[in-house]
Amino acid sequence: MSEGWNAIRVIRCAGLLLVAGILAWRALVTNLADYYASQETPEAAVGALRWRGDQPAALYQRGMALTASEPAEAERLLRAAAWADPTDALTYLALADQWAKAGRQTAAVGLVEIADALGPLRSPALARSAEFWLGRERPDRALARWSMLLRTRPGTAAQLFPLLVQLAENPATQPLLQPLLADPPEWWDRFFAHAAAKATRPETAVFLYQNRNRHGALPVADEQRAYLDRLWKENRWLEAYLAWLNGLDERQTRTLGNVYNGSFETPITNAGFDWRVSAPRGATVETIETYGARGDKALHVSFNGERVRFQHVLQYLFLDAGRYRLQGRGRPDGLKAERGLRWRARCAGANTILAESEPFVGSDEWRSFAVDFAIPDQGCPAQLLRLELDGRVELDFEAQGGAWFDDLAIVRQD
Incomplete structure (x- = not known):
């Protein structure tokens, strides 16, 4: 009796070993086929199909490689890929392209609609669908x-x-x-x-x-x-x-005028018809608190002694033709510069000066300035107001110290 049970156990063990061997072989074959297919080269696809004839990625790759030279074989391979993996949108798109070239437009459209339903988030599928x-x-x-x-x-x-x-x-x-x-x-x-x-x-x-x-x-x-x-x-x-x-938002709208935000109270955006401000090497530009300002802030420009062609505070204007007055307040603060800082107005894109303020140089208390000017009827649809370090030769552009400005405005005179 015991000999019979021993024989049965031997048979069972042999069977289990056989099943395990078969499963291991299948796993090896599948893994090798998948490995070759992952290389995504024509040679690797052929190698994958030698190990496993129904490897879907290899069937797709081999079919794509033959679309131009052997369209019938390519279609067979793509059909086999679809049977092997019916969830791969790229296979349907490739088949649709084959069918469209063969004149089977309605069937091709149906395949692409299936692909769109299967692969909405796969980039290659989206790109090929869009192209189709x-x-x-x-x-x-x-x-x-x-x-x-x-x-x-x-x-x-x-x-x-x-x-x-x-x-x-x-x-x-x-x-x-x-x-x-x-x-x-x-x-x-x-x-x-x-x-x-x-x-x-x-x-x-x-x-x-x-x-x-x-x-x-x-x-x-x-x-x-x-x-x-x-x-x-x-x-x-x-x-x-x-x-x-x-x-503009509500706060910005409150600072509208022929010069926008002339009191420098609103944060500068550097866009549109707002102030455009930058700080080149050798200069600092900021809007901060200081004594004597009418509001909370004023414009402050300072220099460290380097040579700089300063033209870095400006605003585009949109004024009708007519007569105007440029006015404001300034306070030079230990500014050492040969010809000082000036406010100048020009037609946008032109060099001719329409208005020029007095120079600001040295040290002084707050003082008002004003200058009258005219905008011509033709050729000046927009204007440019800019603070400039005045100069004719290179030495004129060496500056040290600073100046403050506030309450910039342009007032219509006629």
Whole structure:
């Protein structure tokens, strides 16, 4: 009896060893096939199929390699890949391309619709789907895939933004962008900056800016800056001024005037018709508290003795033709400079001086200044007001010390 049980145990152990061996062999074969397929080369795909004839990735790769030279064999391999892994969207897209080339358009569309349902977040599938729909004159579907690509793979912007600009440039395809304008995705501001800079016609930037639904909010600073920069480049001053004006909040609106924020109380944005301030080497520019200011702050410019052609506090103006008075208050504070600091007004883009203040140099208490000037009827649609270190030769631009300014204004005289 015991001998019988021993025989049974031996048989069972042998069977288990056989099953384990078979499973180990299958695992080895599968792993080797998967390894070769992961190399994604034509030679590796052939090697993977030698180990496992139904390895789906290898079938797909081999099929793609033969699409041009052996389309029938390529279709067979792609069909086999779909049977082996019916969840791979790329396989359906490759088959759809084969069928479309063979004139089976309806069947190809059906396959791409399956692929779209299977692989909405896979970048290669999204890109190939978009290419397919664009070739079938369905830019609406292509646009939906591009939008998902830009959300999941921001690096695709370099390829996709120019295509989106083409849609925005063409009045016939502009309506396709309305869903994005109504509810802008997270990548939209980056696209708008690209479009504003690169579009062939400025009207494209105008269309995108004016048709965006901001849900009652003001334009964000980067969006407005990109738009204004394009209008600036095209000398479309009225549109630029109105766009900037409509982007001001309640506090900023209270400082409007022919000179905006002439008391320097509102934070400077360096955009539009606000002050544009920078600090070159050798100079410091700030708006801070000081005695004698009418409000909480005044403009302070200081120099450390280095040579600097200072022209780094400026504001663009949008004034009608006519007679005006530039006025304000200044206080030189130990400023050593050969010819001092002056406020000057010019027509935008021109060198001719319309108005020039007295020079500020040395040390003094607060004092008022004023100068009358005229803006001509022609050739001066916008103007530039700028604080400049006056000079004719290089030594004139060596400056040390500082000066304060407050209550800048331009008053109409007629």
